[in-house]
Amino acid sequence: MKYKPIKRMTLFMRLNHWVVAICMVAAVITGLYIGHPYYQTFISEPAVSKYVMAWNRWVHFYAAIIFDVSSIVIAYLYFFSRFDRPIKKLIPTAKNLKEFFAVLVNLITLNRVKKFDSSHEDSFHVVYFTIFHLLLAWMLLTGLQLYVHGLESGMSSIGKWWPALLHFATDWTVPVCGGTKMDVRYVHHMTMYYIIVWVMFHIYYVVWRTIFWREGDIAIVFGGYKFKKS
Amino acid sequence: MNRENLRALFTAKSARVDTNKGEKYYQELYKRCRARLDELAKMPAFTKISIKEVLEDEGVSRRDFLKWASAVTAMLMLPSSFTPLVAEAAELMNRVPVIWIELQDCAGNSEALLRSDGPKIDEIILEIISLEFHETLMAAAGHQAEKQLEDAMEHFAGKYLLFVEGSIPVGRGKEWCTIGASGETFEEHLKRIASKAAAIVAVGTCATFGGVPAANPNPTGAVGVMDVINDKPIINIPACPANPANMVGVILHFVLTGQIPELDSLLRPKFAFGYRIHDNCERRAHFDAGEFVEEWGDEGAQNNFCLYKMGCKGPMTFNNCSIVRYNESVNWPIGSGHGCIGCSEPGFWDKYAYERPMADANIKMAPGGGVEKSVDEFGLGLLTAAGVGIAIHAAASAVAGKKEGDDK
Numbered sequence: 001m002k003y004k005p006i007k008r009m010t011l012f013m014r015l016n017h018w019v020v021a022i023c024m025v026a027a028v029i030t031g032l033y034i035g036h037p038y039y040q041t042f043i044s045e046p047a048v049s050k051y052v053m054a055w056n057r058w059v060h061f062y063a064a065i066i067f068d069v070s071s072i073v074i075a076y077l078y079f080f081s082r083f084d085r086p087i088k089k090l091i092p093t094a095k096n097l098k099e100f101f102a103v104l105v106n107l108i109t110l111n112r113v114k115k116f117d118s119s120h121e122d123s124f125h126v127v128y129f130t131i132f133h134l135l136l137a138w139m140l141l142t143g144l145q146l147y148v149h150g151l152e153s154g155m156s157s158i159g160k161w162w163p164a165l166l167h168f169a170t171d172w173t174v175p176v177c178g179g180t181k182m183d184v185r186y187v188h189h190m191t192m193y194y195i196i197v198w199v200m201f202h203i204y205y206v207v208w209r210t211i212f213w214r215e216g217d218i219a220i221v222f223g224g225y226k227f228k229k230s
Numbered sequence: 231m232n233r234e235n236l237r238a239l240f241t242a243k244s245a246r247v248d249t250n251k252g253e254k255y256y257q258e259l260y261k262r263c264r265a266r267l268d269e270l271a272k273m274p275a276f277t278k279i280s281i282k283e284v285l286e287d288e289g290v291s292r293r294d295f296l297k298w299a300s301a302v303t304a305m306l307m308l309p310s311s312f313t314p315l316v317a318e319a320a321e322l323m324n325r326v327p328v329i330w331i332e333l334q335d336c337a338g339n340s341e342a343l344l345r346s347d348g349p350k351i352d353e354i355i356l357e358i359i360s361l362e363f364h365e366t367l368m369a370a371a372g373h374q375a376e377k378q379l380e381d382a383m384e385h386f387a388g389k390y391l392l393f394v395e396g397s398i399p400v401g402r403g404k405e406w407c408t409i410g411a412s413g414e415t416f417e418e419h420l421k422r423i424a425s426k427a428a429a430i431v432a433v434g435t436c437a438t439f440g441g442v443p444a445a446n447p448n449p450t451g452a453v454g455v456m457d458v459i460n461d462k463p464i465i466n467i468p469a470c471p472a473n474p475a476n477m478v479g480v481i482l483h484f485v486l487t488g489q490i491p492e493l494d495s496l497l498r499p500k501f502a503f504g505y506r507i508h509d510n511c512e513r514r515a516h517f518d519a520g521e522f523v524e525e526w527g528d529e530g531a532q533n534n535f536c537l538y539k540m541g542c543k544g545p546m547t548f549n550n551c552s553i554v555r556y557n558e559s560v561n562w563p564i565g566s567g568h569g570c571i572g573c574s575e576p577g578f579w580d581k582y583a584y585e586r587p588m589a590d591a592n593i594k595m596a597p598g599g600g601v602e603k604s605v606d607e608f609g610l611g612l613l614t615a616a617g618v619g620i621a622i623h624a625a626a627s628a629v630a631g632k633k634e635g636d637d638k
Contacts (some may be wrong), residue, residue: 036588036606037539041520052520108625110631144272147544152247152505171495181546182572182581185588186605193609197616204620208627214634 003227008120008220012084019223023063024199028192030060033187061147068140071133089126099123107205111212118213120230126203135195136172142177142188145170149181247504249307256309259487268486270322276360281321284354294318305479305554306491307362307501312541323359326485327390329382330364331423334407334443334452335396335415339434340366342471342556352474359481362390371486374409383426391484392427393477394420394455397436397443401451417458429490430455431480435573438466438496445579446594456497463490466497468549470573475554476502496546496576507544507570510552513537529568541585542569549574588618620636 007018032038033056041052078087089096100118102122116122148166156162177183210218216227232387245506252471285295295378299317303310332340343353348443361367362382363375370378382390398416414422426429432455435441456464467476483491491499508514516522516536523530525539536542547570555562564570567618572582584591592602602610 033588035524037520037589038520038523045489050519052519054518056520109621110627111634112630112632114634137483149506150509152509152548153249176403180294180575180577180581182543182575182588185546186593187593189589190604190609193605193612197611197612200613200616200620204624212627212631 002230004230005225005227008084008121008226009224014221015225016070016074017046020067023067024195026059027063027067028196029190030056030063032058034201035185048182063092064140067136068144071136071140074133084121086121086129087124089121089123090130096123100127114213116152118215119226128205132195132198132202135191135198139188139191139195141170142184142191143171145173145184146181146188147212175176199207247307247500256311256514259308260312260315261469262488263312263319263486265360266486267315267322270325270485273325275324276327279324279357281323281355284357285351288297288354290351294454295351302479302482304341304477305475305501306483307552312486315486316482319482320355323355323481323485325360326481327360327382328393328481329362329379329386329390329423329427329617330393330395331419332365333394333396333398333409333437334419334450335434335436335441337395339364339395343474343477352478355478355481362386370525373411375434376412379423382423383423387426390426391429391481392424393433393487394429394430394437395433395519397440397452398458399443399450399452399575400458400575401448403450412427419460420455424459424462427462429465430459431467431477432497433457433467433472433477435468435472437579438468438498439576439578441468441470442579444577464497465490465493465499467502468496468498468574469551470578471554473502473551473554476550498574502550503548503574504548505548505553507547507549507552507564510532510550511544511564512552513564534567535569537564537569539587541571541587543572543575543582544570546582546588547575 034053037053041050062076063094075084078090079085089099099116103122106114106116107124144166146164148170151163151166154160154163173184173187174181177187206221210216216225220226239482296313296317299320300310300313302320303313303316306312306316308316311315330340343488349551361591363379365375368375368378393507398420400417403418404415404550408414409416409419430439436443436452437455439454440448440452440457441454443450465480467473467480469476474501479501480491483489483499483501491501494500496503508517511517513534513536516534517538520534521530521535523535523537525531526540542564544564551562552564555565572578575582579593581593589606590604592604594602602633
């Protein structure tokens with residue numbers, strides 16, 4: 001029996017995946033601490049020599065900004081990638097809708113029904129990833145709104161344009177979340193749980209496909225290829 | 231949502247504070263203020279009390295008064311060259327008539343002015359303003375009081391500043407709150423007096439955002455002044471109680487320039503509400519260090535550690551109490567060991583005033599109340615549901631799933 005390798009992720013896509021995965025774990029760990037500091041610092045030394053909350057926030061912000069830049073690049077690649085443009089699978093054409101439901105049926109029927117070509121990226125998977133990127137964009141907007149609260153002087157180390165841009169781009173999240181600055185915090189915290197649920201299913205689904213489709217799907221994110229019987 | 235609301239979303243006046251508007255701007259402003267004060271000085275004083283005499287009687291020296299004037303100049307974010315103008319404006323404050331009305335509230339803002347251990351300069355200044363009507367303070371009562379209000383409204387029509395303390399019930403419970411012998415509702419009362427005011431100053435969180443009376447379930451349908459009046463300039467001075475220093479600041483600004491100060495999107499003067507409590511907090515170093523009070527009276531509390539884990543809302547609250555404090559800078563809530571409860575933010579009683587960090591706050595999961603869960607409880611429930619769903623699918627797949635190539 002021969003297997004044909006099919007390229008599914010470029011080197012950049014794989015690197016991006018793992019950078020984002022690490023950032024996400026870091027942002028969740030530090031974000032939970034910021035929302036409710038769940039471990040104590042040693043109080044035997046003075047406040048000036050330890051920065052536990054400050055370091056947590058530092059890691060959180062760096063994870064967030066790497067996340068944000070990655071999201072912008074991915075959004076660009078949705079439309080202009082030379083490898084595979086996810087937008088093509090996102091437009092609700094008859095073909096894409098048919099494929100979306102075919103993949104969904106495959107999942108619900110425990111792989112007893114499989115009426116689509118699983119060698120390439122399918123519509124269901126693209127929609128699922130688009131949900132992730134929308135959640136991330138929402139996290140980005142609410143997070144930057146919380147961040148700009150500390151820049152009330154209107155100045156920043158990179159110039160006045162940065163807080164001005166943040167106010168312009170994110171002030172609308174306050175009324176949308178419920179009218180107060182606190183609501184933005186609730187929503188930012190709540191969205192984290194939606195993202196974790198997303199990741200839980202994402203990991204499960206990849207493992208499930210690997211086991212039931214027998215095409216080595218889990219290898220895509222490491223080597224870039226999956227393998228189909230020829 | 232109409233187009234106007236949509237536009238407002240993206241052009242919200244943020245809290246961004248511009249502390250230096252350039253020399254040319256301040257020169258223009260100085261000239262305008264000078265002209266305004268000269269004009270005011272020619273007007274007859276409405277009260278016969280002169281500030282110089284009152285200050286002398288209270289034992290405040292001229293030097294103390296000028297020190298106060300330079301502090302207020304700084305608070306109003308004006309250059310130090312404006313100090314003499316501010317001092318002069320304080321002396322001319324009896325030229326601006328003020329009507330003060332109380333609606334649905336606890337009189338806490340009036341109390342904040344009156345119940346200090348000894349009158350401070352801010353409070354003295356508020357005493358010498360031409361207070362034409364104030365239910366709690368005036369001697370007159372009943373028809374006599376109403377007559378006085380009518381006279382003041384008639385005599386100073388279009389000139390007086392209207393201070394409003396307390397929320398306005400506009401819901402089903404509004405008929406429970408009436409005022410005077412004619413039995414007009416608070417809403418009618420406010421609208422009638424506001425119609426002839428030069429500007430309205432909403433004092434305290436009840437008058438600005440509805441405050442405690444508007445807390446869930448809001449039985450009277452309480453709202454703030456800006457939700458009822460829309461044809462007059464409104465200045466909001468929230469906080470529970472509002473800081474007398476900020477009230478004086480607003481009146482002084484009006485006397486000095488004839489205009490209302492620069493406001494943020496919640497109509498709060500930026501000089502007072504442009505900065506976050508957290509960023510000027512004396513306990514901020516303990517926050518950054520991760521040193522938190524874990525329970526009341528513990529080792530951390532005795533060492534003035536950060537109160538974030540006891541539910542301090544300084545990181546989400548914009549107010550100047552970490553800078554000017556209360557009672558002539560004697561102390562403020564965080565200084566005395568209790569966290570900020572966000573009393574100057576909208577909806578503070580439901581969304582800010584609990585002694586837990588945000589992640590542990592019980593919030594209403596269904597509109598109208600009922601189930602209360604913290605975000606973390608809800609999130610863990612969500613994760614559990616997802617885990618159970620995945621487990622069921624995995625088990626079903628293991629039992630009944632079909633692997634590719636099995637049917638060969």
